[in-house]
Amino acid sequence: MKLALAQLEVRAADRDGNLERALTAVDDAADRGADLVALPELWNVGYFAFESYERGAEPLSGPTLTRLAEAARDRDIAVLAGSVVEDLAESAADGEDVPDDDGLANTAVLFDSDGRSRAVYRKHHLFGYESAETRLLTPGESLPVVDLLGFRVAVTTCYDLRFPEQFRALDAKGADLVLVPSAWPYPRVEHWRTLSRARAIENLAYVATVNGSGSFEDADLLGRSTVYDPWGTTLASAGDEPTLVTAEVEPDRVERVREEFPALRDRRDY
Template identity: 90%
Template sequence: MKLALAQIEVRTADRDGNLDRALSAVADAAERDADLIALPELWNVGYFAFEAYERGAEPLGGPTLTRLADAAREHDIAVLAGTIVEDLAESAAAAADVPDDEGLANTAVLFDSDGTRRAVYRKHHLFGYQSAETRLLTPGESLPVVDLLGFRVAVTTCYDLRFPEQFRALADEGADLVVVPSAWPYPRVEHWRTLPRARAIENLAYVATVNGSGSFEDADLLGRSTVYDPWGTTLASTGDEPALVTAEVEPERVGRVREEFPALRDRRDY
């Protein structure tokens, strides 16, 4: 399976431009014969543009996700639509599967290549360090894992990387590919390199981190979208400029590695 990570430029107050860049990345990935493309965290409004969250919020059936579902269908490619600010009340009014009926959430949606919504993940761990996320957003509760392209695919979001228990829970559900939409800024480059590699090694699974590119008033995104294999080896990566990162990933490799090095079987309960 060919995986593509769309490290697009994210600009504040440019939702139309951000969407155009996202749609262009989907088309580009399809031309490169990718099977799945992933977008960054809150790419449409910009993670650090906290004042734009409420006015930029949409339900699951809103225009941004609808356009990306259409693009998945048009280009015959599965799309992880990064994350958007979801209006939970509007989603509930449309009879969507939501855990609460009010507030906002940082929500990732995975579409199959026919535009079918396969998974909805709402960020569990809200970032409290120099961020308004804990004040503005409602944390998610569910941890969906879905069969897609031969993998058991799961999604986490950015700050979730710091919480290994979440990744172990996903491994217990059979996840062998975890995709992580993010908006990770400078100066925490070493954290960005170390944490996903550790999550891959610990769980003997592929971990793919897709970050944005761009500058905000108080932060610069560091890019470096990367695919790690089940040994923690880097398969593909990039710098901090806009890029489309691609890598071949194989579900059979996860099984071989877990059989060769059965650390998950050797666990003890405490």
């Protein structure tokens, strides 16, 4: 399976431009033969553009996700629509199962190549350090894992990387490919690399981290979107400029690595 990570240029207060860049990235990934393309965290409004959250919020049926579902179907490619700011009240009015019937959430949606929503993940761990996320958003409650393209695919978001127990819970559900849309800023480059690689190594699974590129008033995104294999080996990576990262990933490789090095079978509960 060919996986693409769309390291988008994300601009504050440029929702139309951000959407066009996302759609262009989907087209580019499809043209390169990718089976799945992933977008970064809050790429449509900009993670650090907190004043844009409320006016940029949409339900799951809103225009942004609808456009990406259509792009997935039109280009015959699965799309992880990064994450967007979801209006929970409007989603609830549409009959969606939401963690709260009011407020906002940092929500990632995974579409298959028919444009069908296969998984909805709302960020569990809200970032409080120099961020308004804990004040503005509601944390998610569910950890979906779905069969797609030969993998058991799960999604976590950015700050979730610092909580290994969440990845263990995904392993218990059979996840072997974890997609991590992010808005990780400078200067924490080594944290980004180390935590992502560790999550791959300790769970003997593919971990693909897709970060944004761009500058905000208080932060610069560091890019470095990367695909790690189950040994923690870097298969493909980027610098901090907008780009498309691609890598071939194999479901059978997860099984082979786990047979060769059966650390997961040796784990004990505490």
